[in-house]
Each structure stands twice: as structure tokens, then as C-alpha cells.
Amino acid sequence: MPIKPIILKFLGIVVLSCMILGCGQVSEDITYTTKSDKALQFFLDGVEKTDNFYNDEARALFGKAVELDPEFAIAYYYWAITSVTQDDFQSRLSRAVELIDNASEPERLLILSQKAANDDSAGLALEYLQRLVKICPVGKRAHYRLGIFYFGQQEWALAIDEMNAVILIDANFAPIYNLLGYAYVNIKKYPEAISALKKYSALRPEDPNPHDSMGEIFLMIGDYDSSIKHYTMSLKLESDYVPSNAGLGHNYVFMGEFEKARTAYDEIFINARNIADTNTAYLWKSISYIHEEQSDKALEVQKEHLEHAKILTDIYTQALIHGRMAAIYREIGNFEMALQECSNTREIAERPDMQPGLQEVYERNYFFTEAIVYSRLGKKEKAREKLDMFKQSAHASKNNVTLKNYRGLEGIVEYWNKDYDNAIRHLNDADPLNQYFRYYLGLCYLKTGEEEEAHEIFSDIVAFNRNSLLYSFVRPEAAKLL
Numbered sequence: 414m415p416i417k418p419i420i421l422k423f424l425g426i427v428v429l430s431c432m433i434l435g436c437g438q439v440s441e442d443i444t445y446t447t448k449s450d451k452a453l454q455f456f457l458d459g460v461e462k463t464d465n466f467y468n469d470e471a472r473a474l475f476g477k478a479v480e481l482d483p484e485f486a487i488a489y490y491y492w493a494i495t496s497v498t499q500d501d502f503q504s505r506l507s508r509a510v511e512l513i514d515n516a517s518e519p520e521r522l523l524i525l526s527q528k529a530a531n532d533d534s535a536g537l538a539l540e541y542l543q544r545l546v547k548i549c550p551v552g553k554r555a556h557y558r559l560g561i562f563y564f565g566q567q568e569w570a571l572a573i574d575e576m577n578a579v580i581l582i583d584a585n586f587a588p589i590y591n592l593l594g595y596a597y598v599n600i601k602k603y604p605e606a607i608s609a610l611k612k613y614s615a616l617r618p619e620d621p622n623p624h625d626s627m628g629e630i631f632l633m634i635g636d637y638d639s640s641i642k643h644y645t646m647s648l649k650l651e652s653d654y655v656p657s658n659a660g661l662g663h664n665y666v667f668m669g670e671f672e673k674a675r676t677a678y679d680e681i682f683i684n685a686r687n688i689a690d691t692n693t694a695y696l697w698k699s700i701s702y703i704h705e706e707q708s709d710k711a712l713e714v715q716k717e718h719l720e721h722a723k724i725l726t727d728i729y730t731q732a733l734i735h736g737r738m739a740a741i742y743r744e745i746g747n748f749e750m751a752l753q754e755c756s757n758t759r760e761i762a763e764r765p766d767m768q769p770g771l772q773e774v775y776e777r778n779y780f781f782t783e784a785i786v787y788s789r790l791g792k793k794e795k796a797r798e799k800l801d802m803f804k805q806s807a808h809a810s811k812n813n814v815t816l817k818n819y820r821g822l823e824g825i826v827e828y829w830n831k832d833y834d835n836a837i838r839h840l841n842d843a844d845p846l847n848q849y850f851r852y853y854l855g856l857c858y859l860k861t862g863e864e865e866e867a868h869e870i871f872s873d874i875v876a877f878n879r880n881s882l883l884y885s886f887v888r889p890e891a892a893k894l895l
Contacts, residue, residue, distance in 0.1 A: 442552035443519040443545070445487055452481035456488050459495075464588055466622045468495045469686050486512035487520045490527060497689040499729035503768050506531060519549055523558065533770035536811030538562065553582040557589060564596060566813040567846070572596050587616040591626050598630050599846070606630050621647040621654040628660045633878050637664050653684035659697055663880045671705045692730060695721070696882075699737070703885035708745050712738060729771065732761040736778040737882055744886045748786045755779035777806050777815070781822055788829035796826050817843050821850035824857075833857045848874045852887035855894070871895050 447453050459474030475492035479485050486509050493505035509524045516524065526541035542559045549555035560575030573596050579589045590613035597606035610630060614623035628643035641664050647657040662677035678701065681694035695718035702711035715738050722730040739754035761767065762775035780803040787796035800823060807819040821843030827836035837857045843850040855870035874891040877884065 442549055442554045443523060444517040446516050446520060447478075447482045447485045447488070449478075449482040449485075452478040452485055452488065455481065456485065456491070459488075459491060463491060463495060465617060465620055471495050472497075484512050484515050486516040486524060490520075490524050494527070497687040498727065499768070499771070500727070503531075519545060519552075519555070522548075526558075526562075531768070531770045533773040533810045533812070535566065535813070535815075539566075551582055553579045553586055553589075556582070557586075557592075560589075560592060564592060567599070567817075567844070568813065569596055569600050585616060587613055590616070591622065594626060594630060598633055603630070603634055619650065621651040621657060624650065625654065625657045625660060628657065632660065632664055632667070635876055635878060637668055640664050653686070655681050655684055655686070655690045655693065658684065659693065662697055662701065663878075666701050666704050666880065667878050671701055674701045688725065688727070691721070692718070696737075697880070700880060700882055700885045703741070703882070704889060706889055708741055712741055715741070728761050728764065728767065732758050732767075732771075732775045735761065736775065736782075739779060739782045740882060740886075743782050743786055746789075748790060751782055751786050755783050773806055773810065777803055777818075780806070781818075784822055784826055785829070788826045793830060796829075800826055814844055818847070821847060821853075824850065825853050828853050828857055831860075833860045837861070846879075847883065848877050848879075848891075849883035849887055852891055855891065859894075868895065 445453070445456065447456065455474045455478040459471040459478065462468070462471035462474060472492065472495040475488050475495060478488040479492060482488070489505050489509035489512065493502050493509060496502040496505060506524075506527060510528050513521050513524055522541045522545040526538045526545070529535075529537035529541060539562060542555075542562050546552070546555045546559050556575045556578040560572045560579065563569075563572035563575060573593065576589050576593045576596065579586055580593075590609045594606045594609040594613065597603070597609060607627070607630060610623060610627045614627065617623055624643045624647035628640045628647065631637075631640035631643060641661060644657045644660045644664070647654055647660075658677050658680040662674040665671070665674035665677060675698055678694055678698045681690055681697070685691045685694065695714060699711045699714035699718070702708065702714065715734055719731060719734045719738075722734060735754045735757040739751050739758065742748070742751035742754060758775055758779045762772045762779075767775075780799045784796050784799035784803065787793075787799060803822055804819050807815045810816075820839050824836045824839030824843060827833075827839060830836075837854065840850050840854040840857065843854075845851070851870055851874055855867040855874070858864070858867035858870065871891040871894045874887060875895065877888070
């Protein structure tokens with residue numbers, strides 16, 4: 414299943430390992446608290462499904478668990494993280510927090526960590542997880558959760574340490590090898606990544622996800638034949654496995670076969686099990702047009718998606734779509750429409766029913782676009798104002814990736830101010846996986862006459878092969894500069 418720029422497939426996955434004595438709490442790992450044996454069984458079945466990425470089935474099981482025990486706090490937490498809409502996620506997480514006094518200390522820390530992350534407070538989320546590991550030192554689930562956190566913060570060495578701790582506790586815990594594979598590929602240890610995923614596949618031979626993950630790793634490496642082979646194997650095991658339809662589409666995008674890519678993405682619409690799958694299909698179809706340098710068609714898809722989100726009264730998706738359209742207009746130089754879409758995003762973000770943590774995320778999105786637009790218009794004071802707003806929000810979050818994004822944004826602003834030396838300094842401190850920043854770094858090197866360094870960066874961008882909106886803006890441009 415593919416890694417995504419804002420939400421990784423395993424970011425919400427924190428599962429419990431319990432020894433069942435009636436409805437008690439005897440465990441070396443995160444404990445559970447429920448008054449119902451039947452609710453407990455539904456819950457544990459759901460945990461097993463969540464563990465192995467069968468979230469649709471897991472979600473139904475957690476729903477049954479809370480129906481039998483309406484005070485089952487950790488079940489609400491799991492019900493939240495397997496949600497497919499923000500409304501459901503927010504309401505279920507809120508209920509878990511309300512019931513937290515009924516839970517054990519490990520459960521409390523897990524729920525509070527998710528609440529902190531939801532409130533855009535990564536530093537506090539980390540504190541809770543570190544406490545969790547301290548009180549569950551031989552708990553594989555506790556170490557797994559902390560490893561997931563470090564992974565999301567791009568602290569690769571710390572993440573791998575936690576994953577290895579899990580393996581020492583339980584070498585047959587299959588999901589850890591999936592996460593480990595992605596960690597290794599991010600530090601370009603490709604043989605180790607493939608080895609980890611082979612172990613994952615051996616432990617779960619009937620599951621589609623090991624082949625899906627292998628397909629993605631080979632895609633990142635640039636081995637399209639092997640990638641397509643594994644995605645096809647995944648779909649043979651589960652014909653409507655949406656991530657593998659997306660993975661096939663990405664292969665065809667990077668191979669320049671855009672109609673074949675959109676045929677694969679259209680399969681997601683056909684196979685969609687829920688609104689999240691449909692949202693995914695709209696996103697990738699739109700992005701395929703940007704890769705093909707047909708931004709007008711990309712905007713058409715986004716507008717169609719927006720109407721769909723309005724029918725569902727999904728304000729969260731509406732805010733995301735307005736933010737994407739702002740970015741597309743920014744890149745094609747239609748600054749008036751870019752600022753208008755930023756205003757549309759702001760209007761939704763400031764609604765009283767908007768969750769505060771997500772409000773911060775949406776605000777940073779439009780600060781990002783506004784800072785670049787004003788820089789390109791030569792309005793340095795306005796650009797600096799928006800940059801400072803982004804900086805303030807980024808520092809408050811204590812999120813490593815967000816802070817790196819601030820450095821990247823500052824580098825872009827300096828590029829348009831023609832201060833290339835300062836731009837290079839900032840861009841070298843930006844998120845190294847964000848090819849949008851890397852592209853601007855290459856442009857800076859061209860301006861300073863360092864053509865060899867620029868050529869190397871543009872080559873890396875073209876070969877990066879991890880699909881996203883920002884990547885679609887720069888991959889075709891980087892290819893032209895080679």
C-alpha cells in the first residue's frame with residue numbers, strides 16, 4: 414500500500430496484544446479495558462484485521478464492540494483510526510477521550526497521543542509515546558507505535574531502532590517488516606528494504622498488501638517491470654485492492670503512458686468501497702493530467718471532485734480541494750485565482766465546526782501558496798508576512814517535517830527575491846523527500862553557475878517516482894532541464 418505525503422498507511426495503526434482472562438487486563442503490552450466478553454472478542458478480531466490492513470472489516474468489528482460496551486474507550490480509538498471520513502474520525506476520537514478515565518494507563522497514553530497529533534502538537538504526542546514505551550518496555554505494540562511516530566517525523570534511525578526492538582520481542586509480527594521496508598528505502602538501503610518485504614510476504618502469503626508494498630518499492634527504484642508484476646500479483650489475490658490500482662497508474666504515469674494510467678485510476682472509482690477510495694481516485698486522476706502538462710484538465714477533475722464533496726457536505730475534503738486548486742493556479746501563473754482559492758480555503762478553515770488542529774494544517778497550506786504568489790509578484794512585505802505566519806504555526810506544532818517545510822518555503826521566497834545563496838542555505842535544510850524544494854534548489858544552482866550540481870538534482874527528481882501533487886509540478890520541468 415503506498416506511502417502518502419501527509420498520511421502514511423500505517424500512521425494510524427497501533428494495535429494491542431493482550432492475554433485474555435475474561436475481561437481483565439493481563440499483558441506485557443498495551444492493556445485493554447472492557448466490561449463485555451463479546452465486545453472484547455469483536456475488538457480483538459478488529460485489531461487483527463487492522464494489523465493486516467483490512468480496515469473495512471475492522472471498522473465494522475469495532476462498531477460492534479462499542480455497541481456492546483459503549484464505554485470501551487480504546488475501541489472508540491480504533492474505530493476512529495479506521496474511519497474513512499474526518500467527521501467520523503473526529504467524533505469517535507472525541508468519544509475515546511471522553512471515556513479515558515475508564516481506561517488503563519497504556520490505553521490513556523495511546524489515546525492522548527492521538528489526540529495531541531490531531532491537535533497539531535507533535536511534541537506532546539511524542540511525550541506520551543515515550544511514556545508508553547517506558548511503562549511497556551517489552552511491549553511490541555508500544556515500540557511499534559513509537560516507531561511509526563519516528564517514521565512520520567523522518568527520524569529514520571530512531572524508527573529502525575524501534576522496529577528492531579519489536580522484532581526482538583516477536584520476530585513473526587508481520588506488519589513491522591512492512592514499515593521496516595519503507596524505512597530502509599528512505600535511506601536508500603534497497604536490498605535491505607526488499608529483504609524486509611520478502612519476510613513480510615512470507616509471513617502473510619495470502620495477503621495483497623505485501624505485494625503492493627513490494628510493487629511500490631520497485632517503483633521507487635525505477636524497476637517498472639518488477640513493480641507492475643507485484644501490483645498485478647496483489648490484484649490477483651484481491652481484485653479490488655485499491656492501492657494496487659493506484660500503483661499501476663503511477664507506473665504508467667512515470668512511463669509517460671497517461672491514458673493507461675487513467676484507466677488504472679478509473680478502476681478505483683469502480684472498486685471504491687468507501688468515500689476515501691473515491692477521493693483517492695479523483696486525486697490521482699487530476700495529478701496525472703498535471704504530469705502530462707494539461708493543468709486545465711486537472712482543474713476540471715478537481716472542480717468535479719469539489720461538487721461531489723459539497724453533495725456530501727464534507728468540509729474537510731472541500732478545504733483540501735480548494736488548497737489543491739490554489740496550488741495548481743499558482744504553478745500556472747494565475748495568481749488572482751490562486752489567491753481566490755486560498756480565500757476559499759480560509760473561509761472553510763475558519764468555520765466554528767472545523768477541528769482546530771486541522772484548521773492549522775489548512776492555514777499553513779494557504780500561507781504556503783500566498784507566500785510564493787506574493788514573492789512572484791514582487792510584494793516582498795506581503796510574502797514575508799505569510800512566511801512568518803507559516804513559521805509561527807510550524808514552530809508551535811513541533812513537527813519535524815513541518816519545520817523542514819518552513820525552511821523550504823523560506824528558500825523559495827529567497828529564490829524569487831534573487832538571493833540565491835540564502836535560498837540554497839534554506840533549501841538544503843528542507844525536507845529531502847520533497848522534490849518541489851529540490852527543484853528550486855536545482856534552479857538556484859543554475860543561477861549561481863553550478864550546473865553539475867543542478868543536473869544531478871534534476872536527474873534525481875525525474876527518477877524519484879513517488880507520486881504527489883507537488884511532485885507532478887516539478888517532474889516534467891526537471892526533465893526539460895536535463
